[in-house]
Amino acid sequence: MWFMQTWIEELLLENKMNERAFDNSHYNGDTAFRVRIRRFGALVGRLCANPTTVIGLIIIGLMMAMAIFAPWITEANVPDPYQMPRDWGAVRKPPGTPGFLLGTTNEGGDVFYGVVWGSRTSLQLSLYVVGSTMIIGTIIGSLAGLLGGWVDEFLMRLVDVFLSIPELIFALAIAAVLGPSFTNIIIALSMVIWVKYARIMRAQVLQVKQNEYVEAAKVIGDTKLNIYLKDILPNAVTPVTVQATLDMGNVVLIGATLSFIGLSEAGIAEWGVLVSEGQAGIASGRWWASTFPGMMIFLWALAFNLVGDGLRDALDPRTEGR
């Protein structure tokens, strides 16, 4: 990205600058790079001033660690690590059984393995869905806001059509048409969620492009692309990042719902699938098979919602001291 490049340039420049003697005694030796880092630090500081956000960040950190270090926590299943290992000799074992820390399911699946590797599937799901929808939504919303006219009209009516159907039901319908598979859940969710970002982005672009600094950039003679990248996008993108953080949690929740009703492959190490497999045993007292993955879904969604709320407060221009 362009700002990465400028940061590197500034960092290189910093060394050069420090070799020179300055005529101005007021100058405190600041550089653009340091100021930007400090600004980012201040944002992190505001974020961490909120205890619930910190709790959310800790939960997310632990989940991420679990996803990253999954092969070291439990031995990966061969050949496909995302498939639950089945041990038909150890079905319906309660938690605490040696070798099966959180017990086993009706089919001898290790609940602990499902919980650990399920964090990987969930992370993949949310990253793919939120990443792709954020990019698509931002592009489409920006186009609608910038170009206006019939382009805007067409794109926004399209968005209206998508928004008129409830998220879950729409995703369910698409996933059912595409056939039961985890990839199809990702596709279905992406098709449903991009409209939110397009809406937010369009509204933001319409608002930001009214600002006088956009006109000032035109007077300077900068290109349209540069004005979009430097003036409009950075000032418009804040609500999108907040929404993306919130969606990181929500996507897993909806994904688990779809998996629960059998729209992903059977036997995949996914929390929704595990809850579904375990729910038959709850009446007979085998609570563990659905409770632990259920708790993980709950924690995941909770953590991202906490952080999303905190981010919204921290990014609020009124608290940014300007």
Place this chain on the structure above:
Amino acid sequence: MNSKKDNVGQPILSISEVTKHYPIREGALQRVVGHVRAVDGVSFDIFPGKTVGLVGESGCGKSTLGKVVSGLTDPTSGSVSYNFNNQLVSISNLEKNKFKNFRRNCQMVFQDSFASLNPRHLVCDIVGRPLKVYKEVSGYDLVEKVVSLLNQVGLGREHLYRYPHQFSGGQRQRISIARALALNPEIIILDEPTSALDVSVQAQILNLLNEIQKARNLAYLFVTHDLSVVRHMADSLVVMYLGKIAEAGETQAIFAKPYHPYTKALMDAKPSFDEGQNSKAKGLEGVVPDPARPPQGCRFHTRCSLATDKCGWEVDDVVRWLEDTPGMFESLTAVERKSEFSAVLSFSDESSAANLTQEMRSEKLPTSMRKALNQVKINEKNVQIEFEPVEEILLREKDGRHTACIIEPKN
């Protein structure tokens, strides 16, 4: 326009017959139902090293004109011509390179320094951006160039790496000026650069602008509503009212003796600490008419205290007068226009119609408007009124100045 034309030579920027109309759209099909005439045929020249003050009330089109002159928006008709090597060329259909050349030489400072600086950019980014766009300098030299620009506007190296919100209003306006100076332009359009500032800071900024002008032989187009500021800054004045020039000429001459009643009213509208003077002052009364339907004849006649019967009285004036007269406006059912100057007003009952006819012949109607009436005829519930048609009043030259008023100024 400028009597010193011969001494100054060719204008650097020539604005001729510029109009800017914004369409008013209505309904589901977005049909154009009319136009807001923000700027309606304005011409004047800007000379190198000189300041032109563009004054008027809010809504008179002066900011729109500023944007047209800077090339931010295209005029509906007319042209803005820039002096390329002693040759005036219209900027609206220039080739890319030439327009870039114009862009570099015509910069702008905006009213709201807070809104015109990107809150996410550091001062060095903001001031250095024009230099980056035209690839003038880069790296260490860019920083040094920005520092020298900041020094010129009274800021220093210590301000390089700060965000706009860390500055006061006056300092931010200095940053805006530094950005405008970065490309070493020939013209700067100042769109109310001081109206958002404290009076003490205003003076500082104005002095700074004066110093810079002297040092660089810059031409300014100073857009403002503040006459006292313009008196301090401008060599020549253009007074605008409802998209048209009311009066234009040299600042000293206009301040010494305004020819147009609008200019006079603007000068008198200035509040004074002297109580006696304040009560005597004739300020501006009434509201600015709708620019989508500007008045006939002289556009100022609806608010002018000196208006005569030749100033363009029309049907709209009767309707406006009725609106202010309680009891009558409610019974008015239809206005059937034959032209701007003749119409049939229909009332719901005969007594109102008779009442109007009577009042229009009485003292209640402004004398000049009554004089302009050709006939008032009553026919049951309908009243036919007809005014003497008047041509649009154009700018005329008088003593090397221009005024759009038909009244001969008293000596």
